[in-house]
Amino acid sequence: MATPSRYQMPDLSVQLTDELIMQHIDRNSRVIDLGCGDGRLMQRLNSELGCTVMGVEVEHGNIVSVIERGLPAIEADLNEGLVDVPSDSFDYAVLSQTLQQVRHPKKLLLEMLRVARRALIVVPNFGHWRVRLEVLRRGRTPVTQALPYEWYETPNVHFMSMRDFRDLMDGIGLRIVKESSIIRGRAVDRLLGANLRADSAFYLLERDPGWISQQSAETAARPS
Amino acid sequence: MDVEIEEDVTAQSENSVGVVSTQSVKLFQPPNPLRFASGQELGPITVTYETYGTLNADASNAVFVCHALTGDAHAAGLHSSDDRKAGWWDGFIGPGKGIDTSKYFVICANVLGGCQGTTGPGSINAATGKRHCLNFPFLTIRDVVAVHAELVRHLGIRQLLGVIGGSLGGMQVLEWAVQFPDQVKAAIVLASAAKLSAQGIAFNAVGRRAIYADPGFLNGEYYDTEGPRYGLALARMVAHITYLSEDSIELKFGRRLQDSDRFAFSMQKETEFQIESYLHYQGKRFVQRFDANSYLYLTRMMDYYDLSEGYTSLADALSRAQARFLVASYDTDWLFPTSQSRELVSELLKVRKHVSFVELPCPYGHDSFLIDLEPLSRMVGPFLDRTYEA
Numbered sequence: 001m002a003t004p005s006r007y008q009m010p011d012l013s014v015q016l017t018d019e020l021i022m023q024h025i026d027r028n029s030r031v032i033d034l035g036c037g038d039g040r041l042m043q044r045l046n047s048e049l050g051c052t053v054m055g056v057e058v059e060h061g062n063i064v065s066v067i068e069r070g071l072p073a074i075e076a077d078l079n080e081g082l083v084d085v086p087s088d089s090f091d092y093a094v095l096s097q098t099l100q101q102v103r104h105p106k107k108l109l110l111e112m113l114r115v116a117r118r119a120l121i122v123v124p125n126f127g128h129w130r131v132r133l134e135v136l137r138r139g140r141t142p143v144t145q146a147l148p149y150e151w152y153e154t155p156n157v158h159f160m161s162m163r164d165f166r167d168l169m170d171g172i173g174l175r176i177v178k179e180s181s182i183i184r185g186r187a188v189d190r191l192l193g194a195n196l197r198a199d200s201a202f203y204l205l206e207r208d209p210g211w212i213s214q215q216s217a218e219t220a221a222r223p224s
Numbered sequence: 225m226d227v228e229i230e231e232d233v234t235a236q237s238e239n240s241v242g243v244v245s246t247q248s249v250k251l252f253q254p255p256n257p258l259r260f261a262s263g264q265e266l267g268p269i270t271v272t273y274e275t276y277g278t279l280n281a282d283a284s285n286a287v288f289v290c291h292a293l294t295g296d297a298h299a300a301g302l303h304s305s306d307d308r309k310a311g312w313w314d315g316f317i318g319p320g321k322g323i324d325t326s327k328y329f330v331i332c333a334n335v336l337g338g339c340q341g342t343t344g345p346g347s348i349n350a351a352t353g354k355r356h357c358l359n360f361p362f363l364t365i366r367d368v369v370a371v372h373a374e375l376v377r378h379l380g381i382r383q384l385l386g387v388i389g390g391s392l393g394g395m396q397v398l399e400w401a402v403q404f405p406d407q408v409k410a411a412i413v414l415a416s417a418a419k420l421s422a423q424g425i426a427f428n429a430v431g432r433r434a435i436y437a438d439p440g441f442l443n444g445e446y447y448d449t450e451g452p453r454y455g456l457a458l459a460r461m462v463a464h465i466t467y468l469s470e471d472s473i474e475l476k477f478g479r480r481l482q483d484s485d486r487f488a489f490s491m492q493k494e495t496e497f498q499i500e501s502y503l504h505y506q507g508k509r510f511v512q513r514f515d516a517n518s519y520l521y522l523t524r525m526m527d528y529y530d531l532s533e534g535y536t537s538l539a540d541a542l543s544r545a546q547a548r549f550l551v552a553s554y555d556t557d558w559l560f561p562t563s564q565s566r567e568l569v570s571e572l573l574k575v576r577k578h579v580s581f582v583e584l585p586c587p588y589g590h591d592s593f594l595i596d597l598e599p600l601s602r603m604v605g606p607f608l609d610r611t612y613e614a
Contacts, residue, residue, distance in 0.1 A: 030576075054573075063582050064602050070610035072548070074569055074581040084570040084581075 006138075007130045008145045010199050012122065012182060017096050018044060020180065020187050020202050021120050025049060029091035032056065032116060034078055034108075035098045039066035046071060054090075056082070079103045082111045090116040097200075099123050101155045106172060109205070113174060119205040122182075127161025127195040162195040169205065178204040239318045240310065241276040241325050244301035248272045248341060251374045258336075258370065264361035268350070271375050272341025273297045273333035276317060277325035279381070285612065286381045287323055288372065289313065289332040290389030290396035293463075293522055294514055296340035299332035300325075315597040322601030328385065328608065335396075336371045337363040337522055339515035346447065346515045357517060358444035363525045365392075369399045373407065383407050386608050387547075390414035390593035391560060392522070398531050398568075401545040410611040411547040412604060414593040415557050417564035418531040418538055418571070424559055427466050428523040431459030435516045444517050456516045457507030464506045469556035469589030473499060538567075539574040548578035550607045552600065554592040555585050580607070 018041050025031060028050045033042050036055030039062070045051040055066050055073035066073035076084060079102055093116035099105050100123060112119040131142040141151050142159065149155070160168075162181070169176050181191035181198035191198055250268040252258040257267030274297045279286060289299050291312070300317035302310055311317070311332075319326040334342035337360065345360035361367075376384060387397045387408050394416020401411040420428075438455030440446055465473075477499040481487070488496055495501040535541040549572055553565035562583045572579040584599050586592035593600065 052576075060582055060584070060599070063580065064606070067550070067580055067603055067610070068606040070614060072578045072580045074573075074579065075583055084566050084573065086570060086574040089573055089576065 006140065006143065007134045008143050010145055010185070012097065012200055013185065014040065016182070016185060016187065017122050017202075020122070020182075021094055021096065022049065024120055024178065024204050025051065025092055027051070030089070030116075031092045031094060032085065032090040034082075034093060034095045034112070036062070036066060036073060038062050039069045039071050039073065041094070041096075042066065042071050042073075043069050056085075078108055081107060082115055085115045087114050088117070091118065092116050093119045094121075095119065096122045097124065100126075100158045100160065103157070105158055105160075106168060109168075109174065110172060113205065113207050117206065118177070119174075119203075121203045121205065122200060123160065123165065123203070124156075124200050125162050125181075125195065125198045126159040127163060128199060129196045132196075162198060162201050165201065165203065169203075173208045174205045175208040176203055177206050178202075239320050240314060241301040241318050243303070243305055243307075244274050244276060244298075244311075245303065246272050246274050246297055246341060249375065249378060251371065251378060258367065258374075260361040261364040261366045262362040266343070266361055269336065269343045269371060270341070270347070271333050271336075271343075271371060273331060273375060274299065274301075274311075275332075275379075276300050276330040277328050279329040279379070283381045284383070284385060285327060286329045286331060286376070286379075286384050287386040287388065287608065288376060288384050288400075289317065289323070289330060290372070290387065290393035290400075291332060291335065292389070292391040292393045293526065294510070294519075295393070296338070297332050297334045297342075298340075300330070312594065313597075316601060316604075322597060322604045323388070323608065324605060327612070331376065331379065333372055333375055335368045335522070337368070337518060337525065339518040342371075344515065345444070345517035345521055355445075355447055357447075358520075360517070360521065363521045365395050365399045365525055365529050366403065368525070369396055369403055372396070373400070373404055376407070383409065385612055386410035386412060388412035388414070388604065389416070391416055391590065392526055394560075395526070395529050395531075399529075401547045401549070402531060402541050405544050405546040408545070408547040409614075410550070410608060411545065412550045412552075412607065413565075413568070414552050414600070415554055415560045415565075415590055417560050418541075418568050420526050420529055421560075421564065424466075425527045427462060427559075428527055430462050431523060432520055434458040434462070435520060441516065444520075446516070452516045453511045456514065456519060457504075457511050459516075459519060460510035460514075461503040461507045464503060466559045467589060467591045469558065469587060471556055471587040472589055472591075475587060477502060538571045542571055542577065543575040545577060548607075548611060549580070550603060551579060551581045552593075552603070553581075553583045554589070554596075555583055556587055557590045557592060559590040 030052045032054050034056045042053040046053050056076050057063050058077050063073045093112035102108050134140050180187045180202040181194040182200040252267035252269045257265040298311045299313045300311040316322045334340040337344045345356045349356050387400045389397045394413040397411050397413050401408045435452050435455035438452035441452040480498045482498050482501040532538040532541050551565050553562040569581040586596040588595045
């Protein structure tokens with residue numbers, strides 16, 4: 001486990017991420033929540049915004065919790081794409097603080113925008129200056145508060161910065177409709193030196209005209 | 225598909241529905257015979273069924289349980305206080321159980337074409353005074369469900385809170401949800417599929433061949449004789465293997481021998497391994513309780529089943545359904561593999577249905593839905609409760 005003096009990237013409160021996501025979802029739309037957990041956000045989307053929701057989860061216990069809320073969830077491993085979910089069957093796909101944990105983030109992003117018109121994503125910004133300093137000064141890889149795991153056991157298998165994320169979007173034909181920086185538990189639309197200062201980032205994505213055809217996205221999504 | 229589950233599992237009857245009795249009713253009385261999907265007509269039709277729990281005042285708490293290939297109406301409780309064997313889903317149906325009989329009124333009926341009380345090929349044809357044998361109308365799952373739906377109407381229920389079943393029972397659930405969309409609020413499909421796989425048909429073919437090839441079969445008119453008992457037992461032995469898994473056979477029997485710890489080196493001894501002895505026993509017991517003609521009809525019915533039949537696609541068929549769905553498969557089930565449940569879920573999503581899906585881990589293969597009732601209860605209980613409240 002991490003020594004106390006080591007910098008731990010702050011984790012976002014679920015209230016903050018839930019609010020942020022809810023702000024960007026239209027009433028009565030269809031939402032698929034990837035890694036929906038116990039269905040907390042799904043229930044809010046359903047009861048407060050009248051959304052039709054569906055969860056995707058890998059844990060049985062969580063699926064039971066979603067069913068207990070009267071909502072639907074299907075079992076799937078995000079590392080294997082969303083093969084069971086038909087194209088264009090949702091308005092929004094939500095993925096909160098999970099992208100850095102999947103084996104093939106690019107494939108999953110393409111999958112999200114295959115099944116939904118828009119994607120909402122919250123990711124940690126590993127370009128934060130404290131992370132950089134930690135690497136520079138002590139030669140240590142970053143850890144987060146909730147997941148203070150060492151490199152050999154951390155579920156965070158990809159360390160991306162906001163700049164990295166933008167580059168990827170350009171490369172795969174996805175458009176960033178909105179980017180917010182999350183700094184000290186608050187979301188801000190414009191942040192000077194965001195890639196240095198933001199703890200996490202929120203993105204609203206949609207397909208660009210340069211979007212790789214659905215066919216190739218499906219091919220790319222197949223587990224390799 | 226298999227009701228011959230482990231006795232030590234069935235024997236537990238805590239929170240039992242208690243002593244129950246099988247009831248019987250004649251439906252499709254003249255001049256309104258049942259018109260089969262094949263176009264043939266038959267009536268009246270006797271249906272045997274059991275009920276547990278109490279129907280509420282507005283008849284809104286009824287759950288219909290569809291049994292699998294060789295099951296019967298006796299799903300829960302005991303037939304007498306000294307009955308040693310409880311109903312086939314006793315661990316799942318009862319007060320406080322997965323299907324909670326303190327809240328819900330549960331109905332289970334023997335299928336049309338069966339041999340446990342409901343009209344089937346072994347029943348007497350009123351028109352001729354003789355048994356139907358192979359002149360019984362060709363049977364489909366649609367016909368089975370049509371009879372069950374008529375029973376439900378007869379019981380004064382206009383809409384079911386839920387329909388639930390595993391294997392062939394799950395196929396009935398799907399058929400019900402599509403044929404009678406306004407009569408089903410919750411559809412629970414376990415270890416099943418929208419059609420039988422080619423592999424499933426292959427195993428059924430072997431079973432039927434064993435019956436047809438038995439000299440005792442007499443073209444199905446064997447009721448005054450011993451009947452095709454070797455063929456039927458063999459059919460059961462083959463089928464029984466498909467209900468198990470490599471793990472469960474390994475776990476339960478391994479390569480252990482039946483009554484010795486060394487080989488007999490004798491070709492006279494047919495049941496040397498425990499697994500051999502077990503399969504022989506299953507075959508023998510099955511012959512005592514099941515009719516070969518019913519087995520032929522019901523397995524053929526299962527082979528023919530394809531929910532998309534008569535529609536442009538599976539999604540088109542499912543688009544008719546109004547129920548919310550719960551689909552569960554088992555990771556060691558190779559007769560109805562998870563891929564088939566996933567396909568069903570995907571088609572349901574295509575037509576934007578409310579569907580939950582899980583693949584449950586359980587070593588017991590296809591039979592898991594009859595054995596591993598705790599994880600099932602944890603999902604089905606709240607699924608029914610929320611649907612009831614909705």
